[in-house]
Each structure stands twice: as C-alpha cells, then as structure tokens.
Amino acid sequence: MSAEVPEGASAEEQKEMEDKVTSPEKAEEAKLKARYPHLGQKPGGSDFLRKRLQKGQKYFDSGDYNMAKAKMKNKQLPTAAPDKTEVTGDHIPTPQDLPQRKPSLVTSKLAG
C-alpha cells in the first residue's frame, strides 16, 4: 500500500506515511496538530473532563475575593486547591480563574 517512499526512510516513517494514507482519522489528527501544535499531550484527558464538570455560567464573587484577600495578609499565598473544579471559600477567585465568558449565549457542548 505504500506510495513513493523516499530512499532510506525508516520503517517507522514508512508506517506513518501509510497511516496517513489509509486512516482518515490519523489524517484529521495531523491536520489538528498542524493548527494547534500545543494541544494537550493527554488526548481527551483531564482538561476535557474538568471543563465538563464545570458547567454553567460562573460569576465573579467579590465577597469571596475580599474575604480571602483579608485572610491572606497573615498567611502565605495558598497553594492551588487539589480540587480545582470549585472556586469557593479560601481560594481567592481571581479573574484568571474564571473561564472566559463566551460571546454567545451557547454554552460549550462539552458541558451539555
């Protein structure tokens, strides 16, 4: 099934080229990687799932923010809670923590 394979190409490279020819899925993957080179090493992993668990429009809570800032004066900066899905209580919600507000009203289908 191989197309013209350049001389001296390794078996691995040959297979990769064959894959691109025979598997439409791998071809699509190559397309995606070309557009987004930094796309997560763990495909379909925690990032997706965490995004899915965090559904619904999140709003900035100034009460949480100010309370946590006041507590912080005495302590070190708290390390990010292991449970990153919830921003409540002592964890200071900063604007960076909140997901980007989508321009349209349609929430991500991932969380649907």
Next chain:
Amino acid sequence: MATLMATLQYIISTVEFNHSGELLATGDKGGRVVIFQQEQENKIQSHSRGEYNVYSTFQSHEPEFDYLKSLEIEEKINKIRWLPQKNAAQFLLSTNDKTIKLWKISERDKRPEGYNLKEEDGRYRDPTTVTTLRVPVFRPMDLMVEASPRRIFANAHTYHINSISINSDYETYLSADDLRINLWHLEITDRSFNIVDIKPANMEELTEVITAAEFHPNSCNTFVYSSSKGTIRLCDMRASALCDRHSKLFEEPEDPSNRSFFSEIISSISDVKFSHSGRYMMTRDYLSVKIWDLNMENRPVETYQVHEYLRSKLCSLYENDCIFDKFECCWNGSDSVVMTGSYNNFFRMFDRNTKRDITLEASRENNKPRTVLKPRKVCASGKRKKDEISVDSLDFNKKILHTAWHPKENIIAVATTNNLYIFQDKVN
C-alpha cells in the same frame, strides 16, 4: 407516513413516550414540559391511527443560582421518565442539572354545582335569603388538565444530572451525574443512597466520567452506567451497598495502532438503553450504535455505522464542538429496529433482522400530512449522484439528538432543534 409537526418555543431537550404510548412528553431548554396525547382511534377512518394533540403544558423547572459557587443552574430539562399508570392520574419524573421533580398530571372534567351558600360565580349568598336546602351535584365541564409537583428531590448532586431511571419495582429510581449515582425512593425526598461514586481522591487523577445510567427493565437489582471512555459497567445492588466494583465490564478492545487524538472523544458513550426484553443493551457513541449481549462483555454483537463519512471531518467537528454532541438512541417495541439521529436533520434506522438501514429527513418540506418520506443518502466523496447530499453541504447546526419510539406501534417522535415531528407507519 402521516406526519405531525409542532414548533416549540425553546430548544427541545428530551422526548419520551409513556408506557402505553398514548402520551408523549417533551422537555425544553426553558424548563417547560409539553405533553401530547394520542386521539382515540377513529374506527371509521381506519387508514390512520390517532393523531397527537397538545394535552398539557407546564413549567417544570426555573433557573436557579448557586450562591456558594457563584454558578447559575440551568432550567433545561435533561430527562423525563414516565411512571406506569396506577390510577386515573399520570406521573412523570423530570430533571434539570440538579433537581428531580415528580409531577402528577390529572384530568378534571366535572365540577360541583348547586352550593347553598355560594352563587355559581363564587360570590357568597346572604344566609338570610336561603329558604331551602339542596344537595350539590357534579356536572360535566370542559376538560381541564392540571399538573402539580408532588415531590421535589433536591440537593443530592454536586455535579450535573445526566440520567434518571425508574426501577422495575416502581418504588425506587436512580439519578446519575458525572461522578455519582444515587438511589431514591419515590416517596422520600429528604434522603437518597449513593450507590456509585467514581470521584477520585485527587481530581488531578480524573480520567473518566459517567455519561448515562439505566435500570434493567426486569431485574430490580441490576443497572448499568456508561462512561466517557466507551465502557459500560453492569452493577448488582445485591453485591454491596456501594457498587463501585462492577459485576460486568463491557468494553470493545481497541486496535492500538488505530489510536488517534480523537479516539477517546468519539468513543465516549452518549446514551445507553436496555432492550425491552432485557437481554441486550444498546450504546451510542459519536459515529456508531452498538448492540451488546449482556452475556458477552468483550465485544458488541452488532455494530451499525451512523455516519462513518464524518471520520474524515473530525478536525473541523472538533473545532466547532460538534464532536461533543450527545446523540440518543432508541429501540422499537419488538427490539427488531433501532433508531438514532444525525446531522442535517437526518435520522437513521437499522433493522437488526434484515440488516437493512435507512436515512430519513425531518424537515418542513416533508411536512405535508400523509407524505411518504423519501430515503436520503449522503455521498462521502467523489462523484455525487443525483439526489445525494455531499458531506460538505451537511448542516451541522441541524442535529437530531432526541428520538423516541412508541412502545407498541410504529409511531416515532423525532426532535429537531425547535420542532417535534411525529411519523406513523401507513396502515392499510
């Protein structure tokens, strides 16, 4: 096929026939439930079965706000499940992301008339003018259908409810969110038992979530839940109180050389449904429908490709989020045909016996009553024949996620974004 089409104000989010098929409930993104009722069969004009008309409309859920997490809670109805009818009233469970409600739908077609102390319009009579007494009697009135919430099952889910399923004991039901499954008694709202918990101690280790769950139709101790990794676990509640360890694990082995970035995403199961017989279960992942024999865990017994031509479009489907669309699937009454939706307002049916399949379209052009639906065909590549549609001209915004099949007859309900279509087989 005769067709009925109803346009709803909001996006339809769930469709479900009741156990007799006489009633069809739809839930929408605005938290409303609309119930359609089949007309009594017209014996004279026996060329068609009764048509469906609006029977009742009510607001099931309202939008709420979680003040602790500063998150809004959508009123969208995720699922509706009917209870079997025990008396004159009908009962259904409807759920949004956080709260499940038991609704009673009852008819009132008589009212008492002839009070002694009240006029017919409700004004009180002057007691001194009453000279004789009469016994109030019930007189017929225009049919009124009332919906009232009988139970509210709240505060049991940290994550978002994706499924509810009524047990065959008709006393309990389960509700499933992304990480947990709870067991409820229909009479008790202040307690529920957690029966599955897959939340890891450290959320960094999270690798899969629960996508759907259902009780077995006959065995009241058995239920299944599907995952985002394409596995289905069958659990037996007799084995232990917490069913974290499955009794059976259904998973099709994957060829590691075929693995791609998309593999896990498209293997995520969006729906799982037992057959009426209880012998099989059907799962829907992004590109296919699979039928599993409960006695065989290592692979499905049948696989049907819904829209394989999308495999070469996965990159753009990932970019426009369509790859995360959650399609449902359903069985016909005799478990011989299965149905599921696709894009461009297409839906597909697979006959398990003849191995034939058909693609149909739910659209306004076909809406004239008694028009026979024409089969459609998508052309994957190369020369497009007349009447075929090329993959590139499919409208990915027109998706059919929800379909339902009448439990006894060849009547199907298909929901496009805002429209509900009901198709019936021609009766000769």
